[in-house]
Amino acid sequence: MITLHHPFTEAAVRALRAGEAVRVSGRVCTGRDRLHKHLAEGGACPADLRDGALFHCGPVVVPRSPDPAQPPDGRGGWRVVAAGPTTSVREEPYMARVIERFGVRVVIGKGGMGAATRAACARFGCVYLQAVGGAAALIAQRVTRVAQVHFLEEFGATEALWELDVEGLEAVVGIDAAGRSLYDEVRDASAARLRHLLESI
Amino acid sequence: MDWTDTLAELIRRTTSDLPADAEAALRRAADVESPGSQAALILGALAENTVLARRQSTPLCQDTGTLTFFWDVPPGTDTAALEQAARRAVALATRNGWLRRNTIDALTGRSVDSNVADGCPVCHFEQRSEVRGQRSGAGGQGAGIEVWLLQKGGGSENMSRQFSLPDEALGAGRDLEGVRRCLLHAVWQAQGFGCAPGVLGVCIGADRAEGFLTAKRQLLRPLDDAAPEPELAALERRVLEEANALGIGPMGMGGVTTLLGVKIAARTRLPASYFVTVAYLCWACRRRGLRVPADGPLQWLN
Numbered sequence: 001m002i003t004l005h006h007p008f009t010e011a012a013v014r015a016l017r018a019g020e021a022v023r024v025s026g027r028v029c030t031g032r033d034r035l036h037k038h039l040a041e042g043g044a045c046p047a048d049l050r051d052g053a054l055f056h057c058g059p060v061v062v063p064r065s066p067d068p069a070q071p072p073d074g075r076g077g078w079r080v081v082a083a084g085p086t087t088s089v090r091e092e093p094y095m096a097r098v099i100e101r102f103g104v105r106v107v108i109g110k111g112g113m114g115a116a117t118r119a120a121c122a123r124f125g126c127v128y129l130q131a132v133g134g135a136a137a138l139i140a141q142r143v144t145r146v147a148q149v150h151f152l153e154e155f156g157a158t159e160a161l162w163e164l165d166v167e168g169l170e171a172v173v174g175i176d177a178a179g180r181s182l183y184d185e186v187r188d189a190s191a192a193r194l195r196h197l198l199e200s201i
Numbered sequence: 202m203d204w205t206d207t208l209a210e211l212i213r214r215t216t217s218d219l220p221a222d223a224e225a226a227l228r229r230a231a232d233v234e235s236p237g238s239q240a241a242l243i244l245g246a247l248a249e250n251t252v253l254a255r256r257q258s259t260p261l262c263q264d265t266g267t268l269t270f271f272w273d274v275p276p277g278t279d280t281a282a283l284e285q286a287a288r289r290a291v292a293l294a295t296r297n298g299w300l301r302r303n304t305i306d307a308l309t310g311r312s313v314d315s316n317v318a319d320g321c322p323v324c325h326f327e328q329r330s331e332v333r334g335q336r337s338g339a340g341g342q343g344a345g346i347e348v349w350l351l352q353k354g355g356g357s358e359n360m361s362r363q364f365s366l367p368d369e370a371l372g373a374g375r376d377l378e379g380v381r382r383c384l385l386h387a388v389w390q391a392q393g394f395g396c397a398p399g400v401l402g403v404c405i406g407a408d409r410a411e412g413f414l415t416a417k418r419q420l421l422r423p424l425d426d427a428a429p430e431p432e433l434a435a436l437e438r439r440v441l442e443e444a445n446a447l448g449i450g451p452m453g454m455g456g457v458t459t460l461l462g463v464k465i466a467a468r469t470r471l472p473a474s475y476f477v478t479v480a481y482l483c484w485a486c487r488r489r490g491l492r493v494p495a496d497g498p499l500q501w502l503n
Contacts, residue, residue, distance in 0.1 A: 062298035082263040111393035133396035136263040137254035156312025
């Protein structure tokens with residue numbers, strides 16, 4: 001098992017090959033539809049994404065209120081109870097631009113991404129990791145700390161940018177920086193099998 | 202009986218406790234993948250996640266989904282009161298961290314943090330003088346109230362499809378062979394997006410709206426049952442086998458198991474229309490029910 005630790009170096013990322021299992025540790029930032037649109041359209045990012053990881057995820061987060069009588073506004077800190085990946089391809093229109101603008105080295109999500117992201121991974125030295133879709137309780141266990149939250153008011157808790165510290169988050173390299181995508185390979189192979197099935201009535 | 206607390210408990214069970222048939226199907230799927238493969242790794246993580254979520258009463262998946270309550274109630278029931286109880290239960294479950302803040306105002310883009318709004322959660326009521334046993338279709342359960350909750354996430358809902366036959370591009374005519382082509386195509390299209398291995402709920406016929414509702418209802422059926430009509434049961438078996446020969450595998454990363462089940466129902470249709478509606482469900486088969494007989498204690502249904 002390969003371990004990746006934040007900050008992620010270009011060399012470490014370029015050494016990864018599609019299909020390899022990895023464990024990610026250190027700072028990971030969540031972001032989904034609202035954040036990607038904001039960043040791709042020229043918006044500022046309050047978190048430092050350079051050599052960082054962007055996790056396509058809208059977690060279930062509850063306030064860790066020290067006093068139950070106090071309003072649950074997160075002033076006592078937060079606790080992540082569920083944090084699986086969301087479908088990444090929705091960010092395809094924005095992803096390449098975000099990788100380029102902010103120097104993102106690791107994208108974590110599910111389902112793979114398109115040609116523009118694959119090209120950006122190769123050009124800028126970035127890798128796409130598949131987390132286990134729906135394994136939200138398991139991934140939440142890998143979160144050791146909620147460091148900060150941004151855009152909570154503006155985007156809501158699910159779409160907010162959560163800066164999480166993780167330890168040993170399991171993932172598989174889906175798209176590597178050499179331009180190989182496991183998803184494209186499975187899609188092409190399954191298309192051939194489908195054609196074969198449909199020819200035999 | 203306090204319906205708010207009872208329905209909140211139904212939500213807790215549904216969101217955190219994967220039904221035994223779905224868990225067993227995932228474990229069987231893990232056994233047939235080659236050890237050390239990506240598929241085996243993913244399925245192993247899903248099994249571990251299932252145990253963890255159950256033990257902690259935390260959501261199996263962070264997308265806690267559209268909450269749809271399917272009710273069977275006796276004539277004369279105050280359904281407005283039951284719907285109010287469902288709304289209060291959703292707000293309570295959200296505060297408890299069993300549900301994500303998962304509701305967005307479509308006009309303003311703002312989060313509706315309580316998860317309660319017009320038509321949210323969804324309640325479908327049907328009046329019955331006898332509880333019919335919604336999953337088996339078997340009646341004779343006596344009078345009372347039965348309710349099933351389905352939590353279906355957005356990634357899988359985005360992969361639901363409706364075909365209008367004939368469809369020239371798919372080579373699909375107005376017969377069961379045409380239906381087969383639609384279903385295999387839908388599975389192929391869902392790869393990578395709908396968190397395979399999934400389940401297909403299917404409706405042949407009906408109008409567009411009833412088609413989606415009927416297809417979604419099929420997702421309440423146990424994974425190991427079969428449609429009562431022999432030709433539909435045969436089609437269910439065939440599509441399951443063929444979809445699993447596509448090599449799409451868990452999360453679309455390649456592997457042996459792409460689908461856990463295919464559940465098909467047929468309805469009447471207009472002469473001009475022939476819809477095939479597919480409700481795609483991800484591996485997180487979150488469905489739980491309960492029955493309150495007229496003269497007996499509450500029963501939890503799995």
